[in-house]
Amino acid sequence: MAPKLKVFTWSDGFHAFTVATSSRPKALEAWGSKQDLFATGLASQLSGGADYDAALASPGEVIERGLAVDIGKIEKTKPKKSAGPTKARRAKIDKLQAALTDLDETHQSDVADLDARQEALEAERQRVEADYERTRKGLTSDLKKARA
Incomplete structure (x- = not known):
């Protein structure tokens, strides 16, 4: 109804x-x-x-x-309809959209660089830890021999 x-x-x-x-x-x-x-x-x-x-x-x-x-x-x-953004406003919107796209791309690139650096640091840390363990094990063994 x-x-x-x-x-x-x-x-x-x-x-x-x-x-x-x-x-x-x-x-x-x-x-x-x-x-x-x-x-x-x-x-x-x-x-x-x-x-x-x-x-x-x-x-x-x-x-x-x-x-x-x-x-x-x-x-x-007829109800008045908006004609849409003016030329100046459209230019500003396009400029801001381009800046936002550039920012996103730069951020993605920076994050990828940081990820690569973090992987390299992690690999170096593992190498340092392995060297430490190997050297400590050898020194511990030498200390036991010296005490005996």
């Missing part, structure tokens, strides 16, 4: 924007608003009138009526 439609409206002072939808969050989404217009008192629920009828005739679509510009004209509007 489809949810019952309610009609919500808000005005920027020049136009009234009305939409028929099932909830306040969906109305805010249809208007493209990132702030809660209901909490600030800018938006409210409608219960009748020309805007109410026009919104119910096209559920989910924003109906715009001029208040100070195109007074009384009622029409459907």
